[in-house]
Amino acid sequence: MQTRRSFLQKSGGLAVGTLLLPSFTWAWPGTQKFGVQLYSFRDAMAKDAKGTLEKIASIGITEIESARSKKGHYYGLSPREMQSTCKALGMKLVSGHVHLDDNFQKTMEEAVEADQEYLICSSMPSRGQTVSNYKKVADDFNKAGEACKKMGLKFGYHNHEYEFESHKGQVLFDVLMDNTETNLVHMELDLGWVIVGGKDPLDYFQKYPGRFPLWHLKDMNMRKKESTEFGKGGLDIPTMMAHQKASGVKHIFIEQEEYASTPLESMQHNMDYLNKL
Numbered sequence: 350m351q352t353r354r355s356f357l358q359k360s361g362g363l364a365v366g367t368l369l370l371p372s373f374t375w376a377w378p379g380t381q382k383f384g385v386q387l388y389s390f391r392d393a394m395a396k397d398a399k400g401t402l403e404k405i406a407s408i409g410i411t412e413i414e415s416a417r418s419k420k421g422h423y424y425g426l427s428p429r430e431m432q433s434t435c436k437a438l439g440m441k442l443v444s445g446h447v448h449l450d451d452n453f454q455k456t457m458e459e460a461v462e463a464d465q466e467y468l469i470c471s472s473m474p475s476r477g478q479t480v481s482n483y484k485k486v487a488d489d490f491n492k493a494g495e496a497c498k499k500m501g502l503k504f505g506y507h508n509h510e511y512e513f514e515s516h517k518g519q520v521l522f523d524v525l526m527d528n529t530e531t532n533l534v535h536m537e538l539d540l541g542w543v544i545v546g547g548k549d550p551l552d553y554f555q556k557y558p559g560r561f562p563l564w565h566l567k568d569m570n571m572r573k574k575e576s577t578e579f580g581k582g583g584l585d586i587p588t589m590m591a592h593q594k595a596s597g598v599k600h601i602f603i604e605q606e607e608y609a610s611t612p613l614e615s616m617q618h619n620m621d622y623l624n625k626l
Contacts, residue, residue, distance in 0.1 A: 384412030386604035390612050398424040406438035408617050414444040414602045428463035446471035469505045469537050483521045487528035494533025505535035513546030541567030559597030565604045576606045579622035
């Protein structure tokens with residue numbers, strides 16, 4: 350899989366929005382479910398998928414989002430094995446990162462077999478940073494969303510930072526949002542990449558209320574433009590958590606791609622951080 354930082358371009362500092370949204374009470378972490386994007390454990394999952402899932406479950410993770418790997422979408426396990434392994438560990442396979450390509454029909458069939466709810470396109474299928482290309486991609490996403498809906502699935506898209514570039518005076522992510530059907534394309538907002546892109550997630554919660562049923566909760570080292578443990582970077586996590594209702598989030602997946610020590614220790618730190626809020 351191509352790294353999430355493949356299209357990162359060095360840019361200016363963080364633009365912090367001044368918009369104040371009304372606060373909402375969020376469920377205390379003791380009762381709230383947190384998930385993990387398995388790209389955080391990409392090497393371990395490739396070596397020992399079941400053993401790694403056991404370790405993930407042991408730190409309180411209850412929801413799983415898979416990621417495409419050299420061993421397929423389920424790290425060498427069959428879709429049914431992946432689902433049953435998670436279930437036996439008290440976790441739910443909710444979502445998966447995939448490519449929108451010529452094998453998408455097979456990808457949908459696997460997702461149905463795995464009994465997951467979402468298929469998330471993990472990166473822009475076409476790289477043209479133009480308004481016209483983003484409108485074309487939006488049309489492709491609407492069609493993919495319709496195909497998924499017919500199979501009982503939900504299609505969505507995960508952003509990076511490059512979608513927040515502008516062309517002809519328009520923010521390209523906004524073009525994508527404005528041209529996708531709400532009931533067909535379910536956005537997964539990566540909060541870390543939003544701030545790297547110089548935007549404020551709160552602005553998007555207000556502009557597109559309820560459009561983000563999935564989050565990637567990711568803190569970012571703004572100097573290095575890479576992920577870091579919670580509380581060490583530029584994302585105001587307590588404020589994000591206080592505005593869940595405005596975004597419409599239903600599933601929060603923690604993702605971390607770089608680590609101070611090991612992925613498991615970093616994820617334990619992140620869970621401890623959330624429990625101490």
